Amino acid sequence: MGLLDSIKEPRDLRQLRREQLPQLAREIRDRILDVVSTRGGHLGSSLGATELTIALHYVFNTPDDKIVWDTGHQTYGHKLLTGRKDRFDTIRQMNGLSGFLKRDESIYDTFGAGHASTAISAALGMAVARDQKKLDNKVVAIVSDGCITGGMSFEGLQNAGHVGSDLLVVLNDNEMFISNRVGALGAFLTKLMTGGLAKKLEHEVEKFLKRIQFYGAGLLRVAKRMRVLLFPGMLFEELGFSYFGPVDGHDVDKLVEVLENIKTLKGPVLLHIITKKGKGYDFAEKDPYTWHGPGKFDVQTGTMVKAAPAAPAYQKVFGQTLVKLAKEDPRIVAISAAMPEGTGTDLFRKEIPSRFYDVGLAEEHAVTFAAGMACEGLRPVAAIYSTFLQRGFDQMEHDVGLQKLPVVFCLDRAGLVGEDGPTHHGVFDFAYTRIIPNFVVMAPADENELQHMLKTALAHNMPSVIRYPRGPGEGVPLDHEFKTLPIGKGVVLKSGQEVYLLAIGSMVHPCLKAAALIENAGIPCGVVNMRFVKPIDVTLLKELRKQTENFVTVEEHVLAGGFGSAVMEALEGTDSRIHRIGIPDKFIDHGPQNVLRDLVGLSPEKIAQSTLEFLKHKRPTLQAVS
Numbered sequence: 004m005g006l007l008d009s010i011k012e013p014r015d016l017r018q019l020r021r022e023q024l025p026q027l028a029r030e031i032r033d034r035i036l037d038v039v040s041t042r043g044g045h046l047g048s049s050l051g052a053t054e055l056t057i058a059l060h061y062v063f064n065t066p067d068d069k070i071v072w073d074t075g076h077q078t079y080g081h082k083l084l085t086g087r088k089d090r091f092d093t094i095r096q097m098n099g100l101s102g103f104l105k106r107d108e109s110i111y112d113t114f115g116a117g118h119a120s121t122a123i124s125a126a127l128g129m130a131v132a133r134d135q136k137k138l139d140n141k142v143v144a145i146v147s148d149g150c151i152t153g154g155m156s157f158e159g160l161q162n163a164g165h166v167g168s169d170l171l172v173v174l175n176d177n178e179m180f181i182s183n184r185v186g187a188l189g190a191f192l193t194k195l196m197t198g199g200l201a202k203k204l205e206h207e208v209e210k211f212l213k214r215i216q217f218y219g220a221g222l223l224r225v226a227k228r229m230r231v232l233l234f235p236g237m238l239f240e241e242l243g244f245s246y247f248g249p250v251d252g253h254d255v256d257k258l259v260e261v262l263e264n265i266k267t268l269k270g271p272v273l274l275h276i277i278t279k280k281g282k283g284y285d286f287a288e289k290d291p292y293t294w295h296g297p298g299k300f301d302v303q304t305g306t307m308v309k310a311a312p313a314a315p316a317y318q319k320v321f322g323q324t325l326v327k328l329a330k331e332d333p334r335i336v337a338i339s340a341a342m343p344e345g346t347g348t349d350l351f352r353k354e355i356p357s358r359f360y361d362v363g364l365a366e367e368h369a370v371t372f373a374a375g376m377a378c379e380g381l382r383p384v385a386a387i388y389s390t391f392l393q394r395g396f397d398q399m400e401h402d403v404g405l406q407k408l409p410v411v412f413c414l415d416r417a418g419l420v421g422e423d424g425p426t427h428h429g430v431f432d433f434a435y436t437r438i439i440p441n442f443v444v445m446a447p448a449d450e451n452e453l454q455h456m457l458k459t460a461l462a463h464n465m466p467s468v469i470r471y472p473r474g475p476g477e478g479v480p481l482d483h484e485f486k487t488l489p490i491g492k493g494v495v496l497k498s499g500q501e502v503y504l505l506a507i508g509s510m511v512h513p514c515l516k517a518a519a520l521i522e523n524a525g526i527p528c529g530v531v532n533m534r535f536v537k538p539i540d541v542t543l544l545k546e547l548r549k550q551t552e553n554f555v556t557v558e559e560h561v562l563a564g565g566f567g568s569a570v571m572e573a574l575e576g577t578d579s580r581i582h583r584i585g586i587p588d589k590f591i592d593h594g595p596q597n598v599l600r601d602l603v604g605l606s607p608e609k610i611a612q613s614t615l616e617f618l619k620h621k622r623p624t625l626q627a628v629s
């Protein structure tokens with residue numbers, strides 16, 4: 004029986020001898036590789052955080068002591084040590100463990116996560132709650148060097164320094180985001196590690212810690228001052244933290260020793276550890292980007308199991324189109340928030356590097372940064388996942404919409420994203436964008452229409468949003484010449500006297516299939532590709548109202564405030580019967596994209612079924628009042 008098998012809960016881990024911990028780390032890595040190689044998932048970050056995970060649960064009295072991970076994509080080891088080992092092979096599968104952190108899933112998941120940069124703020128909140136309740140548990144936030152670039156991390160750090168509660172922040176520095184590290188903070192961290200500082204610092208830390216063990220708090224104050232003298236201007240010290248590090252994050256014995264020593268320190272403390280993304284798996288160490296979140300692969304050879312070639316992904320078509328348009332228009336610049344490969348803007352980075360900006364995990368900044376560029380005549384295109392742009396709502400309203408600035412927002416991963424689950428589903432964007440005056444909001448039916456919409460948005464001298472789904476397109480032929488589409492105009496794809504399916508974006512093709520099923524049932528059914536949620540094509544809707552009173556809106560978005568709501572607003576007072584199909588008012592779990600779509604009623608079959616059901620219930624005829 005291996006060591007991992009003997010651990011049901013972290014208290015079992017705490018029974019192990021320190022010299023057994025490296026063996027446990029090996030077993031955890033093997034287990035992660037076994038499961039991720041057959042299911043896909045986040046790999047490199049979890050492998051890199053293995054020793055840290057062990058050391059934290061070994062030193063701290065979890066779950067009474069609170070460990071708050073940022074984002075959660077690095078917590079596979081944490082899941083294995085906290086009672087979820089037996090279900091670990093269900094990770095990211097339908098009804099299985101989440102790939103991120105979920106309070107419902109485990110008492111050890113102290114704070115739900117999936118979006119980045121929340122850990123410091125949440126942990127500080129827990130530390131303050133502890134103080135209010137006069138308890139003495141410890142609180143630890145774990146932030147990686149990518150997540151610390153998000154504005155909220157800085158807000159949390161500066162507030163923690165001000166509040167002064169006991170709080171440990173571990174900065175897990177692997178010099179990588181998903182993509183390559185960007186930004187000045189990274190350069191600062193590198194400076195801390197290089198130029199001989201690291202060795203010297205580590206030595207100083209050791210000496211210092213040994214001394215405080217014997218002499219206590221009085222010396223600590225003096226020593227802290229010495230450290231500031233030794234390293235003047237150190238960012239974290241200036242923010243009110245006692246800084247320790249850098250420490251080798253793969254030396255589990257050293258990590259345990261350092262954590263034991265600093266866990267009793269008062270006030271905010273920052274421990275800077277250095278790790279390697281993908282540690283322990285050669286292929287992942289050499290190519291941390293590819294192995295950040297691989298699909299299935301062969302562990303021995305590192306060969307990825309490739310899925311059958313599908314249609315080109317929306318992201319790819321988007322990237323290619325943007326590059327083509329930018330080559331003709333020097334005003335076009337591209338912005339990504341730490342997701343160049345994910346959004347397809349990596350092509351722009353390669354082809355036109357001088358006009359590409361990766362701002363780090365800083366969506367709010369990305370929006371206002373784009374607004375500033377637009378003020379000066381540039382045409383910024385910000386490609387950001389729909390779910391992450393939620394961070395930038397105020398900036399879209401106040402900095403872009405109000406000032407009528409021509410920024411183009413390309414909202415990638417809109418709709419249900421699949422295995423990443425509720426933290427990543429992009430199902431709120433129609434609602435949060437269409438309420439902002441001056442915005443145009445559109446969604447392409449397929450990858451070809453995406454090309455034309457990008458051209459349209461760039462030709463329009465006002466703010467605009469294009470939202471499109473994750474993954475492969477519909478496999479339609481791609482036009483080589485891009486057209487400017489008439490703003491706010493839908494297209495009737497098929498007419499039908501009994502009912503019209505009003506479809507937007509990813510729902511256009513499923514609606515065409517649904518209409519065929521409805522016609523099989525003998526009901527003439529029309530389909531409209533509405534293209535625009537704002538401005539919505541009121542003229543067309545009123546024209547269609549002359550043919551029928553029955554309308555069914557279909558959107559891969561929550562029903563509240565979405566496209567269907569926009570149609571209802573447009574048809575207000577026309578005495579129409581409107582049935583809305585979309586995502587209900589609840590968070591949708593993780594699972595395969597198509598299964599989830601079917602589950603919420605967005606497959607062609609379910610759309611047809613729901614439409615037929617709607618048509619069965621005719622408007623009650625008014626009884627004459629006697």
Ligand SMILES: Cc1ncc(C[n+]2csc(CCOP(=O)(O)OP(=O)(O)O)c2C)c(N)n1
Nearest residue numbers: 048117118119147148149150179180181341
């Ligand atoms: C608000 C937000 N923006 C973007 C992302 C996508 N994302 C997840 S992890 C990550 C970067 C990870 O880098 P780092 O924090 O250094 O962790 P590592 O994987 O290197 O351990 C990004 C960009 C996110 N989860 N949340």
